[in-house]
Amino acid sequence: MGLEMTYRDALQKAIVDEMERDENVLIMGEDIGRYQGTFKVTRGMVEKFGDRQNRYNLRILDTPITEAGFAGIATGAAMAGLRPIVEFMTMSFSILAMDQIINHTAKVHYMTNGEVKCPIVFRGPGGAAKQLSAQHSHSMEGWYAHCPGLKVVAPSTVADVYGILRTAVRDDNPVIVYENPGLYAMKGELPEDPDFTVPIGKAQILREGTDISLVGYSRMTHINLAAAELLEKDGISAEVVDVRSLLPLDTETIYASVRKTHRAVMVYEDWRSGGFGAEIAARISEDCFDHLDAPVVRVGGLNVPMPYARVLELQCIPDEHDVVAAVRKIS
């Protein structure tokens, strides 16, 4: 039996365990200290690693609201040997830091031809939370997974977010951790092994099936699991492939599933056009063409700036019924 905890608490446990293991690990971001974090991932940490009366705590550092600036400072600190974790209050705000992340962080190792390493983690909630509307609901993982030099992970379970975040902190390369806010309160089980980690770059099969592969990551993996339940009632056996890591992408595991089921639906919350799911769908089509009995279908978020009204917001985000409908289209 493992420890039962929420995705949010698993995140904090990974951060705390890594900070206790290595004093070069620190976390910085907006309102993460005294205010305990907007999504409360860092609740109680300022007392653990400092003193809320201090003007600043370098290990758990409240930053001004200047995303580009602190993303760059963390990158410089990583170049000099620290291992910063940068929390973005939402991944939508990381857009302000994209010049730093794309033009600087992601280029350090290559432009120095390997002379300088940049061990840094950027993490935060991406995708729709609840009625945060157009400026706070972006799925940014595809933007980052487009860029060589970054690693991008999107864990969907409690054990994975803990294990992958620990691996990300120890990674000598910049890693973007995409956390869907819809997962924070989800409960799950964490293995008791104190050294438990999960490698970056490995997909997993969360449900075995024979008729179709439902490929997704982060919260969409749970949508796929729900869809698989519905499909089972109709006599369709769906396999759920949890991608976990977008860059690197474990095509081996994805392709093995598709070669077995001969059909694939790619599910992602990001805008349907040009989202990273489209890239995965393209690769399946290109590399598994001979094994496919039907075209690979994309189920993505509507190509709409996220609207506020709950009814419209829910319309934009794929759910299990959208997945079932897509499966029917090719079955």
Next chain:
Amino acid sequence: MANIAEESLTLSPADLKAYYREMLFVRRFEEHCNTAYRKGLAGGYMHTYIGMEALATGWLNSIRKGYDYVITAYRDHAHAIVLGTDPVAVMAEVIGRKGGTAGGKGGSMHIYDPKNGFFGGWGIVGGHIPLGAGLAFASRYRNEDRVTLNFMGDGASNQGVVFETLNMASLWDLPCIFIIENNEFAMGTRLEYHAADKELWKRGLPFNIQSERVDGMDVVQMRKDAQRIVDWVRENQRPYFVEVMTYRYSGHGAADQDRQLYRTKEEEAQALQRDPIARLRAQLIEQNIMSEEALEAMELEVEEEAAQVMAKAEESPFPDPSEVYDNIYTDMTPEQGH
């Protein structure tokens, strides 16, 4: 703001001779770069330091080389050379060879030498300023007494991220010296057309950072001012903001072939009278440190040395196509192929 750091440095005749040689070498090196560009050996964007040599010599001889951190923008050859990087490796990088500081992957704008404390070499105007503060953050975090020299041009001083960084550097007591190499032009846009207040040194003041303006055309004074400020920052573990007045005689970059679009020949001629190299040469004679003959011999020697650097760099082969995916990551490559 009052000048709170105190000047105490005295320079020996040997120091002055060494600075003359160093500045002259940088100038000859940069002239070879311009020639290499015209001959098609160097491509892309390339920016030389001609006219600004006293800044690199003044500042970088005031720090503990290899211990303190240095970062700058894309006008970066001089910083590497003065910090002790093999000039052949710098030139090889400028012309995209395997023997370059980044194996030909960076080019002129991206020279690095972390062993000598040099962290580049960055191409987005103002974009490296937070990185420099991050280097200072790391030394502050580890309770070391390093200082970081964070160079930028006058054009960069308008970027938003620079102001963000100044705020945090002051907030967190980062031992970082922000140095504006004010050569009066942001590419082809004159200072008065790009800065609402031409006194850029004031930009540190709103962040409660010690700030001042100094002259960068007199290497002796530059060296003394730099030492004074570096010592103060090391001692006090606080940021500092310095506007250094200088001038570049060359174009913005090697591709800038028409300087008269933004300044007159008369202005250039006037600025040439402030040439930091000619000025030091006159001082060496005036103070009987070197004779005209000794100077000429040294000048010939430097010229030959620079020519040899160029020749050696050209001997370095081009990178092998098999290296293209190397060092994107420490432990993997992205998807390969077109």
